[in-house]
Amino acid sequence: MVVDQLRDADVDRLFQALADATRRDIVRRVTVGEYSVSGLAALYDMSFAAVQKHVAVLERASLVTKEKRGREQIVRGNHEGLQKARRLLDEYEAIWRQRAGRIADILAEG
Amino acid sequence: MVVDQLRDADVDRLFQALADATRRDIVRRVTVGEYSVSGLAALYDMSFAAVQKHVAVLERASLVTKEKRGREQIVRGNHEGLQKARRLLDEYEAIWRQRAGRIADILAEG
DNA sequence: GTATCGTACAACCAAATGGTTGTAGATCAG
DNA sequence: CTGATCTACAACCATTTGGTTGTACGATAC
Known part of the structure; x- marks a missing residue:
């Protein structure tokens, strides 16, 4: 069986x-207020580049947006990704x- | 910053x-009806051992239970894991x- | 009793993940 | 203009992940 393909990759990423x-933690913070990438990086005990990668992962999952x-x-929260995840789990609950x-x-x- | 530790590992797994x-797909199927591990394995284009590992991952995440x-x-669905995930996302929605x-x-x- | 079935588990492998450092290009401050 | 700041991105590394095959063992069927 091949499960669904195109849509599945998105859900996987999410x-x-x-x-x-x-x-x-990043998602929670940027939903409440605005942060620059380096502003976020200052919060965690890891390199700037590591945080940068985390933000990129969140952006590809539609959980966060970046604006120059x-x-x-x-970096700001993106409601789209969260809603999609919740709808998914709602289907399972159904x-x-x-x-x-x-x-x-x-x-x-x- | 160290985010939370004990609880976090569970959420990660989930x-x-x-x-x-x-x-x-396994979660959906075993929520509707019962399957043995080999019954599940027959559904997918991968080895029995691979499916066995997937079931183990789901069990550790409290998304399914196994009973000899x-x-x-x-293998049966375990509501606990799903509820936990939904509650988590509900917090983000809040x-x-x-x-x-x-x-x-x-x-x-x- | 013996062959078969369902499972567990180890060993192995390639690819992805989560981290690092280093380099380079924009933008801003003085 | 110059130096500091913010970001992007490449290269690298260790560990995890998702898959494989092979072996072993208890339960079942005949």
């Missing part, structure tokens, strides 16, 4: 991006509810 | 587990809503 504590302002690159419904039906008719 | 199309029945290992609230306040007072 959850992959969320699977790192530093990246999740002078020599700085301003499968659970269907299952619960079927079980209830069986109990009712039995 | 989203990491979701960041693979085959594993997401005779010589088979029955940050967006707080932000929207602050912006509305500023507009109202201005």
